[in-house]
Amino acid sequence: MDKYDVIIVGGGIAGLTAAVALQQEGLNIRLIEKTDRLGGRMKTDVVEGYQLDRGFQVLLTAYPETQQLLDYNALELRNFYPGAQIFYKGRFHKFADPFRKPIDSIRSFTNPVSNFGDKLKIVGLRNRTRRLEVEDIFSEAEQTTIDYLKEWSFSSKIINSFFKPFMGGIFLEPYLLTSSRMFEFVFKMFSTGYAALPKDGMEAIPKQLAKKLKPESIILNKEVVRVSEGGVSLSSGEELMSSVVLVATDANTLNKLLPSYNADTSFNSVRCLYFTADEPPTKDAFLYLNGENDAWINNVVIPSNIHKSYAPKGKSLISVSVVKPSKLSDTELYIAVREELCEWFGKEVVSKWIHLKTYNIQHALPAMPKVKYPSKKEIEAVSKGIFVCGDHAHDASINGAMRSGRINAEAISWHLALAVNQ
Numbered sequence: 001m002d003k004y005d006v007i008i009v010g011g012g013i014a015g016l017t018a019a020v021a022l023q024q025e026g027l028n029i030r031l032i033e034k035t036d037r038l039g040g041r042m043k044t045d046v047v048e049g050y051q052l053d054r055g056f057q058v059l060l061t062a063y064p065e066t067q068q069l070l071d072y073n074a075l076e077l078r079n080f081y082p083g084a085q086i087f088y089k090g091r092f093h094k095f096a097d098p099f100r101k102p103i104d105s106i107r108s109f110t111n112p113v114s115n116f117g118d119k120l121k122i123v124g125l126r127n128r129t130r131r132l133e134v135e136d137i138f139s140e141a142e143q144t145t146i147d148y149l150k151e152w153s154f155s156s157k158i159i160n161s162f163f164k165p166f167m168g169g170i171f172l173e174p175y176l177l178t179s180s181r182m183f184e185f186v187f188k189m190f191s192t193g194y195a196a197l198p199k200d201g202m203e204a205i206p207k208q209l210a211k212k213l214k215p216e217s218i219i220l221n222k223e224v225v226r227v228s229e230g231g232v233s234l235s236s237g238e239e240l241m242s243s244v245v246l247v248a249t250d251a252n253t254l255n256k257l258l259p260s261y262n263a264d265t266s267f268n269s270v271r272c273l274y275f276t277a278d279e280p281p282t283k284d285a286f287l288y289l290n291g292e293n294d295a296w297i298n299n300v301v302i303p304s305n306i307h308k309s310y311a312p313k314g315k316s317l318i319s320v321s322v323v324k325p326s327k328l329s330d331t332e333l334y335i336a337v338r339e340e341l342c343e344w345f346g347k348e349v350v351s352k353w354i355h356l357k358t359y360n361i362q363h364a365l366p367a368m369p370k371v372k373y374p375s376k377k378e379i380e381a382v383s384k385g386i387f388v389c390g391d392h393a394h395d396a397s398i399n400g401a402m403r404s405g406r407i408n409a410e411a412i413s414w415h416l417a418l419a420v421n422q
């Protein structure tokens, strides 16, 4: 039987990043993925010519890992407008980044969702997070984001109408119970870069990484059911041998494969409804936020305004995210969301939209009341010959998943080099 240097279990962005790094070290690897395609939670389904990301997500172009490891030009990234349109008291109010959209920012000076003090604090927060290194942010004292914003004395208006929907749409929880470290990190990323979409949808990101792997190193449609020192067992009954196993699955699967690891399995969820229209409600690249907390919609975007490729010619795609937990059925949610959309964009406009699909993503993001940011030196085998990576072992983001994959790959290469020399 062949013996590989490393078997990687799970072909999400963490496993893929690790696989690429290990292959670059000249190691003989196998990446085993239980589904029929790579990418994990970063998938784009093509439905009737529309590109549907499985839940609205964006690449923050300032992410340090993606800057290093991805070819942005090949992804043909296009950016969202730096700011947002906030629906509050019956109409939209523009909230612009004062540094990149100074004129818009001056024009929106009198918007009712913030006061002058809030604007000064935003500038202060921006300066602070730009000054801090990412490592410094992740070693700051931790509290919830909501407590952090209150400590900064932001007004309840801006907290409720801007921070809750804006950050809630990123953390996928509307109460801002996520760690303040994550808040500062995301704020820094928005202050130093843009939110962007690849031309071919978010799955283009894992696809770009997968292209770097030798085709024979990828095994699809095989589920790993047992991990042990020296290899893995598949549900098909096959056994594969390796010097090291890297488990790069979600936290629930990890706990089944390695019960002693005991990963935290609390998740934030999101429901994403896609609509199609002949005409977009606006032609802008805005993020539309709900500034009124008692509504279902958290945010709306029109991906086909960013990239025409998100919809067939002459059509538009509208994506609506709901992060507030609910027991509403899909039909009940659809009715509630449609009613709110009519308030936002007008009944006549929305009546022409066709509902295409709803994604209910229960296990979208690991909850992040506390965030880890291990240094390279802290990475070690969790038991003999077995390593673990993934967003649950880091911060829950594309950057966190990729960094976790990369630093584990570096630790494994070192571990194997030492073993050879012993």
Ligand SMILES: Cc1cc2nc3c(=O)[nH]c(=O)nc-3n(C[C@H](O)[C@H](O)[C@H](O)COP(=O)(O)OP(=O)(O)OC[C@H]3O[C@@H](n4cnc5c(N)ncnc54)[C@H](O)[C@@H]3O)c2cc1C
Pocket: 009, 010, 011, 012, 013, 014, 015, 032, 033, 034, 035, 038, 039, 040, 041, 042, 054, 055, 056, 057, 058, 059, 060, 170, 222, 223, 224, 225, 248, 249, 250, 253, 270, 361, 363, 364, 365, 389, 390, 391, 392, 396, 397, 398, 399, 401
């Ligand atoms: C709706 C949504 C919105 C998001 N928005 C953003 C955003 O805007 N910006 C951002 O930075 N991040 C965002 N994220 C987070 C980001 O997508 C994830 O952090 C990242 O994709 C996690 O990658 P991963 O490799 O750690 O895990 P996963 O993607 O979960 O990969 C794990 C892989 O392991 C496979 N697997 C599981 N069990 C087995 C087994 N037994 N055998 C073999 N294979 C197995 C799975 O099929 C999967 O492919 C979002 C996520 C979601 C779902």
